[in-house]
Amino acid sequence: MKSIELIVYGAEVLCPSCVNLPSSKETYEWLEAAVSRKFPNQPFTITYVDIYNPPSDDGNKKQFAERVIEEDLFYPVVVIENEIVGEGNPKLKTIYSEMEKFGYHAVEI
Template identity: 40%
Template structure:
């Protein structure tokens, strides 16, 4: 599973008091890496400095979403003030779908 965090060096103006995008990324790596035995890959994308645009970068630039924006295998699971419970629930649902019966 791939966890991708889109963010920027500057904290989202609407997310005052929230951790920075980079802090959120580091925190998710540490917590999820300890919690799950399954292979997780992590990627951080600074949407203001990314050399290539994609649909998520465009949406962030157009203020459609707050950042940090967290994707699990290409699907948005949380944005702005990221909550661990939302992320773990999405991972758990994905693991349940792939578990052998």
């Protein structure tokens, strides 16, 4: 199985439409814990990208961070293999379903 990368694009400041939701960083940490529990011992990476300070050495992440700002996407935006799978308040069920398409097998908790 190929290890996939989940990327959480967000910012320190909450998006205007996401006032009562967790911060992007909190969502990233929550997602990392939830995915690790659901797919134990299965390789994946999860990366947090600050949309206002993206990594300068990764053109794809920098370009997508700019897109989040330009298109006023609700962040955090969760991306798996170049597909947006969650925006604003990402749903675990949708993220799990996308990972299963790549051969991940859920372990019931």
